[in-house]
Amino acid sequence: MDWSHFGTERPAYRPAVDPAAYFAAPSHEAARAALAAAFARRDPVALLDGAPGLGKSLVARKWLDDLMPDVPRVLVPSARAERPADLLQALLFDVGLPYQGLSEQELRLALTGHLLDAAADGYPTVAVIDEAQHLSLAALEELRLLSNLETRHGAALFAVLVAQPTLRAAFERPAYELIADRVGVRCALDPLAADESAAYLRHQVRAAGGDPARVLDPDAVDVLAGACAGVPRVLNRAAALAFELTAQAGGQVVEVEAALEALTQLGVAPADADVADDEGPADVLPLARAGKRKPAEPNERGAARAPKEKAGRKRSA
Secondary structure, rough: OOHHHOOOOOOOOOOOOOOOOOOOOHHHHHHHHHHHHHHHOOOOEEEEEOOOOOOOOHHHHHHOOOOOOOOEEEEEEOEOOHHHHHHHHHHHHOOOOOOOOOHHHHHHHHHHHHHHHHHHHHOOEEEEEOOOHHHHHHHHHHHHHHOOEEEEOOEEEEEEEEEEEHHHHHOOOOOHHHHHOOOEHHHHHEOOOOOHHHHHHHHHHHHHHOHHHHHHHHHHHHHHHHOOOOOOOHHHHHHHHHHHHHHOOOOOOEEEEHHOOOHHOOOOOOOHHHHOOOOOOOOOOOOOOOOOOOOOOOOOOOOOOOOOOOOOOOOOO
């Protein structure tokens, strides 16, 4: 689809992690602040977790990009390590050092030397390890040992474990006690509230160089925000499809019909199915207009329509 049709410079809703389109939701900002504080304290390990699709990778990348340029860093985008050697190879690969044909001890010594040398200027190497729930206990133990490395400036490694909540649960088991004790901060992302979801949808258009007031009908925004359970990944998919359907129909403004059609095609139940009135031509989006729907029950994602005012929520720290 040609997004210039809607006056944007690029797609407004993309699956790729894009720090330039970061939306400063409260729990996301709280997580960034917690990571910054842990780094300033020189904590050895931090945990950032949350359900799939909430933006954990984006928060970690945004925080990483905002670090001073002279802070050494490593990014492991998909951590799958059964053996300690697997983790050591992934880290060495990202820093551009040889990682093949070496024994586990040779890998360990190579990485140890690199971390100590990099920390000589005063900053530990920041290692963001995404999908960290896939790290075995042996790999996590290797990470704990690496986090023990110190120079006269302090720790040589600051590891950020980006994971699903299963890793936090694992840390409660006795076998994980040693690595759990090294975790200085545990921060979790919350789903967006309904008003945050609406602001998120508009923000993405704005970040792409467009004007949300010109291309997003407010009722369509409410439909999408109410149905997607506050999950940015689902909001992205639904909004992108609604724009595509609108373009196919020759429209220039995403309206309720397109939003409902997109939700239908994605299998997401609208939070309030009665928002589809008799507006608009019946032949534009036939599936969305195919008869009046009965009021939807809250779906398995908990996507009951939220009130306009943001409800208070607990946040983990």
